[in-house]
Amino acid sequence: MPAQLTDSKETRIYLDHGATSWPKPPSVIDAVANAMTTYGANPGRGAYKFALDTTRAIHTARSDIAAFLGVADTHDLVFQPGCTQAMNLVLAGLFAPGDRVVACSMEHNAVARPLNMLTSRGVEVVIVDADESGVVDADEIEAAVSASPTRAVVCQHAGNVTGAIQPIPDLADVAHAHGALLLVDGAQAGGHLPVDLESLGVDAWACSGHKGLLGPQGIGVLYLAPSCDPVELVTGGSGGGSSEDPLQPTVRPDRYEAGTPNTPGILGLAAAVRFLTEHAQELRANEETLTHRLHQGVLGIEGFSVLGPALGEPRVPIVAVLHERISADRLAFALDRRWGIAARAGLHCAPWAHRTLGTAEFGALRFGLGYANTASDVDELLGALAVLANELA
Amino acid sequence: MSARALRTFAVLGFASTHDALDAEAALRANDIEVVPIPAPKSIGSLCGIALRVVPEQLERVVACLGAAGVSIAANCEIEDV
Numbered sequence: 001m002p003a004q005l006t007d008s009k010e011t012r013i014y015l016d017h018g019a020t021s022w023p024k025p026p027s028v029i030d031a032v033a034n035a036m037t038t039y040g041a042n043p044g045r046g047a048y049k050f051a052l053d054t055t056r057a058i059h060t061a062r063s064d065i066a067a068f069l070g071v072a073d074t075h076d077l078v079f080q081p082g083c084t085q086a087m088n089l090v091l092a093g094l095f096a097p098g099d100r101v102v103a104c105s106m107e108h109n110a111v112a113r114p115l116n117m118l119t120s121r122g123v124e125v126v127i128v129d130a131d132e133s134g135v136v137d138a139d140e141i142e143a144a145v146s147a148s149p150t151r152a153v154v155c156q157h158a159g160n161v162t163g164a165i166q167p168i169p170d171l172a173d174v175a176h177a178h179g180a181l182l183l184v185d186g187a188q189a190g191g192h193l194p195v196d197l198e199s200l201g202v203d204a205w206a207c208s209g210h211k212g213l214l215g216p217q218g219i220g221v222l223y224l225a226p227s228c229d230p231v232e233l234v235t236g237g238s239g240g241g242s243s244e245d246p247l248q249p250t251v252r253p254d255r256y257e258a259g260t261p262n263t264p265g266i267l268g269l270a271a272a273v274r275f276l277t278e279h280a281q282e283l284r285a286n287e288e289t290l291t292h293r294l295h296q297g298v299l300g301i302e303g304f305s306v307l308g309p310a311l312g313e314p315r316v317p318i319v320a321v322l323h324e325r326i327s328a329d330r331l332a333f334a335l336d337r338r339w340g341i342a343a344r345a346g347l348h349c350a351p352w353a354h355r356t357l358g359t360a361e362f363g364a365l366r367f368g369l370g371y372a373n374t375a376s377d378v379d380e381l382l383g384a385l386a387v388l389a390n391e392l393a
Numbered sequence: 394m395s396a397r398a399l400r401t402f403a404v405l406g407f408a409s410t411h412d413a414l415d416a417e418a419a420l421r422a423n424d425i426e427v428v429p430i431p432a433p434k435s436i437g438s439l440c441g442i443a444l445r446v447v448p449e450q451l452e453r454v455v456a457c458l459g460a461a462g463v464s465i466a467a468n469c470e471i472e473d474v
Contacts, residue, residue: 044441047429047430047441052429052442056414059415059418062411074411075411239441240407240408240409240412240442253409253411
């Protein structure tokens with residue numbers, strides 16, 4: 001009996017869209033390649049034609065992405081290397097010792113770790129627990145915010161463990177009623193949910209470009225409402241403004257985009273957003289159908305339970321499961337090696353969330369559905385889980 | 394290539410490249426001829442890209458950018474061919 005099980009030599013069914021989307025629409029791949037040929041100059045600096053063409057391509061990309069996300073003033077949409085960097089910019093750039101912040105207990109480490117660091121620097125961080133489905137209660141947030149002057153509320157838009165969708169408009173009302181900002185990690189929402197940032201009422205919203213937005217890795221976006229003015233995290237060359245100025249220009253977006261932009265990432269993301277502008281409705285309908293099919297199917301296999309909102313309740317296309325006797329890591333390994341099904345076991349960079357759900361000791365097995373997944377993918381997964389439940393339990 | 398005579402142009406500077414391109418797009422949308430150029434020192438070391446227009450169009454340019462909500466940070470005249 002070999003130690004290595006190799007029934008499936010390659011990933012055939014990709015179910016880790018919560019980590020990153022794959023495959024990408026062909027237009028995204030073409031745009032990335034095109035950025036390295038047609039738009040290969042350094043944008044925003046030189047005024048020669050090649051550079052101007054590249055600069056204009058990024059300008060158009062920003063406009064298209066802003067339109068997709070409901071941002072009226074394109075100055076307020078900033079390109080960042082990703083959601084983690086964007087949330088670090090917002091959190092480190094806003095808070096000073098003595099400030100008070102209220103955060104949801106479901107936050108990913110992209111938020112939890114910066115907040116832990118700020119705590120060590122004298123920022124007071126108050127954590128409000130979500131309920132057993134992973135949803136935070138706006139009334140509980142209000143109780144925490146009203147207890148003492150609070151600079152900001154920090155909350156995810158949707159959960160990377162439960163798929164739960166947080167009540168962002170209500171949280172915006174609560175925060176603003178008490179003179180606080182609402183800062184949102186939108187990593188799991190972008191693309192999967194319709195997002196109109198200005199009507200949501202958020203003061204800052206960050207999102208990875210490579211998850212539900214279907215863009216390349218290494219690019220993300222940060223929306224900063226005029227009410228939210230963090231100190232920049234990185235300073236350096238900005239193209240615009242005066243090079244003789246010893247400090248970073250304060251005009252947006254230049255203030256937050258020091259250094260040469262990631263042109264392939266930006267143009268790839270813009271192509272992805274154009275694709276979504278055309279197809280998001282059908283993609284979301286497919287995700288909702290498949291998520292329900294998977295959730296319902298898992299509940300039908302003895303020994304399994306599903307984290308997060310109950311069957312039929314709203315969620316983004318994430319279904320994390322537990323088996324009462326089989327650990328998540330064993331399931332993930334067997335699915336990969338025997339069926340070629342990619343899924344992620346563990347804590348998903350979200351120890352706060354797993355602590356809230358009571359799953360911090362062993363973690364869970366997460367399936368993230370998305371672009372190009374089909375009903376047969378879900379059915380094959382359910383068949384495999386049934387086999388494993390029979391063999392390993 | 395035949396020699397060209399010097400002419401006077403109006404040059405507009407902006408706070409950022411982003412604003413310069415907003416301005417270029419607004420002017421082109423209104424059929425106003427505009428040429429992006431490297432920002433001349435005489436404009437005050439502003440954005441790396443400035444916009445050159447013919448002086449006769451300056452009043453129309455300013456009105457167009459005002460209507461589009463694009464701020465002009467500085468302007469000057471240059472002699473060029």
